[in-house]
Amino acid sequence: MKVTVVGAGNVGATCAQIIAGKDFAHEVVLLDIKEGVAEGKSLDLWQTAPINSYGSRLTGVTNDYSATANSDVTVITSGVPRKPGMSRDDLISINAGIVKSVTEQVVKYSPNTIIIVVSNPLDVMTYCAYLASGLPANKVMGMAGILDTARYRAFLATALKVSPKDIQALLMGGHGDTMVPLPRYTTVSGIPVTELIDKDQLDAIIERTKVGGGELVKLMGTSAWYAPGSAAAQMVEAICKDEKRIFPCCAYLQGEYGLREIYLGVPVKLGKEGIEQIVEVHLDKDEKNLLDESAQAVKGVMSVLDNMKLF
Numbered sequence: 001m002k003v004t005v006v007g008a009g010n011v012g013a014t015c016a017q018i019i020a021g022k023d024f025a026h027e028v029v030l031l032d033i034k035e036g037v038a039e040g041k042s043l044d045l046w047q048t049a050p051i052n053s054y055g056s057r058l059t060g061v062t063n064d065y066s067a068t069a070n071s072d073v074t075v076i077t078s079g080v081p082r083k084p085g086m087s088r089d090d091l092i093s094i095n096a097g098i099v100k101s102v103t104e105q106v107v108k109y110s111p112n113t114i115i116i117v118v119s120n121p122l123d124v125m126t127y128c129a130y131l132a133s134g135l136p137a138n139k140v141m142g143m144a145g146i147l148d149t150a151r152y153r154a155f156l157a158t159a160l161k162v163s164p165k166d167i168q169a170l171l172m173g174g175h176g177d178t179m180v181p182l183p184r185y186t187t188v189s190g191i192p193v194t195e196l197i198d199k200d201q202l203d204a205i206i207e208r209t210k211v212g213g214g215e216l217v218k219l220m221g222t223s224a225w226y227a228p229g230s231a232a233a234q235m236v237e238a239i240c241k242d243e244k245r246i247f248p249c250c251a252y253l254q255g256e257y258g259l260r261e262i263y264l265g266v267p268v269k270l271g272k273e274g275i276e277q278i279v280e281v282h283l284d285k286d287e288k289n290l291l292d293e294s295a296q297a298v299k300g301v302m303s304v305l306d307n308m309k310l311f
Contacts, residue, residue: 001025001240004068004110006102007077008032008060010222011118013041014229015075015236016058020045022233023054024240029068030060038062069109073236075143076129078102079119081223088121092304095119096128100310103132114239114274117142117250118232122175124301126250127263131311137252138275144175145248145265146231151212152181155205160196162188169193170281171209171248172265173294179265180290181206185281235270242272251275257283259295262302 003025005016009032016030032038042060049055061067068074079095099119106113115133117126117140126142133140148171157164166189173180183202186193193202208215216224238245249268253259256266256278269277283291 001073002027002029002071003236003240004029004031004071004074004106004113005077006031006068006074006106007079007119008034008038008041009077010225011229011232012075012077013045014225015077015118015232016042017045017048018230018233019236020049020056020058021052021054022237023056024237025056027057027059029071030058031063031065031068032060033063035062065105065109068106071106071110071113073116073239074106074110074113075116075118075232075236076102076106076125077118077232079125081120088301089304092121092124092301093308095121095125096305096308096310099125099128100132103129107133107135113139115140116232116235118228120175121301123250123263123265123298124305127252127302128305128310130252130263136274137254138273140252141235141268141275142175142250142263142265143228143232143235144250145171145267146234147228148175148179148209148212148265149248150227150231152186152205152209155208156186156188156193156197159201159205160188167193170267172267173291174264174298175250176213177210178294178297179210180287180294181209182281182283182287184284184287238270239272239274244269244271244276246270246279249275251278253278256280257288257291259292262295262299264291264295264298 005012030038030042038060042058046058119125122144130140153167170185267279268275
């Protein structure tokens with residue numbers, strides 16, 4: 001298996017490190033536009049191979065997409081963070097141009113690749129990559145749900161004083177304030193979380209999860225990278241190893257949950273074909289209303305991209 005990670009910043013480098021360390025890919029290519037960065041980070045990571053006992057070969061390149069040829073999976077982390085004074089539309093405009101260009105280069109050399117988008121705004125950038133790639137929708141997806149549920153599960157583990165390994169959870173909807181946590185589908189070793197924690201405390205954890213990214217920006221002055229990089233790497237592993245794992249991912253809906261032509265976070269089965277199934281869980285009236293509200297917010301952002309007439 002060959003995996004390419006586009007963008008050698010903190011998220012991309014972390015993603016590449018975890019993929020290589022898992023030792024399921026024969027080659028991991030790290031690509032960046034800044035001269036020497038991808039080469040330096042991949043060389044540094046390759047020098048950890050004898051220490052950490054893996055054989056995945058790491059290669060770094062500067063803007064040379066020919067080195068990514070025949071990649072089975074491509075992770076796109078490229079883009080700029082939102083800066084003070086920058087509107088949402090400004091951010092979409094800049095990052096859409098970057099993601100469009102990157103995607104076109106990726107599929108030029110790897111026409112059968114599966115694309116995982118990490119760039120923000122996540123839902124609309126995944127939609128952008130889908131339009132730019134010409135690939136089937138099951139081969140273009142976004143990473144958000146795994147990150148959001150990881151934060152949710154980590155906060156719950158702290159509150160309950162239990163291992164995060166025993167917590168399973170599901171979040172749906174857009175990535176950000178409009179995400180839809182589903183406490184009914186949250187369990188600790190099969191025990192409904194609502195039996196282990198009071199409603200006020202659970203609600204507080206849900207609200208903290210919604211602004212989890214912002215909390216880290218306030219603490220560090222920059223976006224997170226360990227958890228996002230790990231989440232993307234977990235998706236890559238599930239695809240490359242054909243694990244058929246069920247994860248919440250940003251997927252293109254074409255009638256599921258009563259929604260059409262929208263990229264939104266839902267549970268999916270990940271395997272060698274990419275998204276092999278969109279899982280439709282039962283939602284009660286309140287949960288469905290929240291999902292519809294989230295979808296409406298995402299549609300509004302997607303319309304900004306549509307109005308740019310890039311495609």
